[in-house]
Amino acid sequence: MRPDMKLGVVNSWLEAVNAGDAATVVGLTAERVEIVGPRGAGPADRQVLADWLARSGFSATSLRWFCGADGAVVVEQDARWAAGGSARLASRFQVDGGRVTRYVRHDDGLEPALAAAGLTAADEVLG
Numbered sequence: 001m002r003p004d005m006k007l008g009v010v011n012s013w014l015e016a017v018n019a020g021d022a023a024t025v026v027g028l029t030a031e032r033v034e035i036v037g038p039r040g041a042g043p044a045d046r047q048v049l050a051d052w053l054a055r056s057g058f059s060a061t062s063l064r065w066f067c068g069a070d071g072a073v074v075v076e077q078d079a080r081w082a083a084g085g086s087a088r089l090a091s092r093f094q095v096d097g098g099r100v101t102r103y104v105r106h107d108d109g110l111e112p113a114l115a116a117a118g119l120t121a122a123d124e125v126l127g
Contacts, residue, residue: 006095022050036104057082065125072117
């Protein structure tokens with residue numbers, strides 16, 4: 001899959017999260033998706049994302065984008081939660097076959113997310 005297509009999938013996924021559009025998030029996610037976050041890690045049915053979206057009140061502004069040839073995408077974000085609170089974090093995605101197959105939230109920021117994805121500053125998408 002071309003890098004622009006991977007970026008398009010992730011962009012549509014993030015826009016759907018911000019809009020609270022669970023149906024689109026589910027449609028852009030593999031049936032079984034690996035989710036890694038502050039409350040644990042492991043494979044889950046994609047419906048788990050719809051449930052999370054309904055209760056989290058999460059939204060984020062994307063700041064910087066990075067993309068690798070193997071389907072890895074990292075997005076640095078300013079995140080907000082409806083219950084209060086905000087943070088700068090990074091979201092790491094794996095995209096295969098036009099769907100998100102892995103989502104990792106890096107509360108520790110951009111550099112650890114890039115390292116985990118095997119990406120560097122040279123992989124930043126500009127423009």
